[in-house]
Amino acid sequence: MKDVEELVRAVLHERAADVDDGDAAAGLAERARRAGGRSPVRRTVATGVAAAAAVVVVLAVHLITDASGPSSLAPAAPGGLPGRGPATTVSSGWPFASVATLTSTSVGVTRSPFPPGRVPLTSQAAAPLTPSHPQGCRGFPPATPSTPEPGPDAGSASAGPSAGAGAASAPPASGSAPSGSPSATSPGDPFAWIALSPPPAVVAVSEDLDQVLDGIRFGGQSIDPPDGRSITVYVVTGPTARAAAAVAAGCARPDVPVRIRYVARGADALTGVGETLDRSLPASVRPLAVDDGGGRWLSGTDARRNRLCLYLDHGPVTGPMKRDLWIRYGDAVELWLLDSRTLLEPDPAWARG
Amino acid sequence: MVTFEEFVAGQAAGLLRLAYLLTGDRHLAEDLLQTAMVKVYRRWRSVERAVQPEAYVRRILVNTSITWRRRHVWLERPTATGSLPDGGLGAGPDGDPAEELASREAVWQLLLRLPPRARAVLVLRFFEDLDDATIAQVLGVAPSTVRSTASRALAGLRAELTTMATGGVR
DSSP states (O other), X not given: OOOHHHHHHHHHHHHHHHSOOTTTTTTHHHHHHHHHOSOHHHHHHHHHHHHHHHHHHHHHHHHHHHHXXXXXXXXOOSSXXXXXXXXXXXXXXXXXXXXXXXXXXXXXXXXXXXXXXXEEEEESSSOOOSTTOTTTTTTOOOOOOOOOOOOTTTTTOOOOSSHHHHHHHSOGGGTHHHHHSGGGTOTTOSEEEEEEOOTTOOOOOOHHHHHHTTTOEEEEEEEOOTTSOOEEEEEEESOHHHHHHHHHHSSSOTTSOEEEOOOOTTOSSOTTTTOOHHHHGGGTOEXXXXXXXXXXXXXXXXXXXXEEEEEEOSSOOOHHHHHHHHHHHOOHHHHGGXXXXXXXXXXXXXXXX | OOOHHHHHHHHHHHHHHHHHHXXXXXXXXXXXXXXXXHHHXXXXXXXXXXXXXXXXXXXXXXXXXXXXXXXXXXXXXXXXXXTSOTTOSOOOTXXXXXXXXXOXXXXXXXXXXXOHHHHHHHHHHHXXXXXXXXXXXXXXXXXXXXXXXXXHHHHHHHHHHHHHHTXXXX
């Protein structure tokens, strides 16, 4: 027998030589810049500013509370004084919501107050994509909402017909503040939750987005596997341009920027914060070995592989594709939900087209 | 002074190969490399002043790969026996079963099963041709730990290959 050391050396060099590194450096520096932030110094400063601003907001809220209402330590007088009713009483969720709103616009390294497994979608210029805004992004005609089909563990899932429903069903233990905060449903609020699923519940499909995307299916789900990793799965189907536009702009409108805030449990940094989804795509968009004549899947994962984006550029979704997708990734525990026909069933209007 | 882009352009290919050997998967290797480069970019001011910035990056890459494994981020794990060469590990045409048994594919699969640090030690020693002291610096362990880790890993590989060669095909 050859000496094992020689074998190992030979095998390693042989395997390394098989690696096609022709495009290894292509775009890598730019992706690293994006993920790492344009300027670490600027990011640090922004973090400090955001933190200071958050403290100021909280203090201001408390000052207002103290000035306009009874002290939180003192018992409230029955009936109260005029002007000191519930309207001026700050609930426990309000300061939190204020801070959350503030930090949502700050730069990525700010520690997010959002619990893991939640994906708020911030639309800077669009109306919130919530049940209270059925017209979605500035009047896109809503499609017929489909009925979610429960997954294998639907008993524990918080699947709902809309993001708002998902938010409402989120138990307080897994982050009651965002789901219960006005930001989840109030008109005019910059937050719209597209995926709310407290661990270990898994499914929350945004039918609202289905509506506003005008025939392009868009599903979001957040999964918390036992190992503590959070995975967000987006499924977009439709013609390439429309799907890409949907991902990039959220409403199939390039003039409506959408930012995805992603919070991963145990993540060392909130790499994806503030980055639009389309900017993360070039990092690793890879065609899967699935092309059975019905369509072709593309997937993109972020740098830390805790966000998986799936796109179907054309054609209907078929069973074999779903199985192939399953096998391809091997993350059956995490991705079995992709087999949900709720997510992957072609939109009737799109199928006709 | 080299820029970050120039550094990446010069080092990416080699680092991708190293990442591939550490992960055993091309896509994971790309992700690992990008993750390492993000860390490098955040510390670029320190990295560019280093005497051997590539060694610093290699250290980040290797340790990131080990951390990934510890956190069980990689959910795609090699199967126990399914990927070993089909048809058993019988005697080769030259009558020397050991030569056939110690096929490179089998060795590669055995390497994939090693614990992350053990694989890193072997990769750094036999692919990067680093001495034990340098490997110890990369991994942040004592040189004696490197030696013992390598010894155990090689002994395990040798035992596996011997088992296969003597007919104990798994």
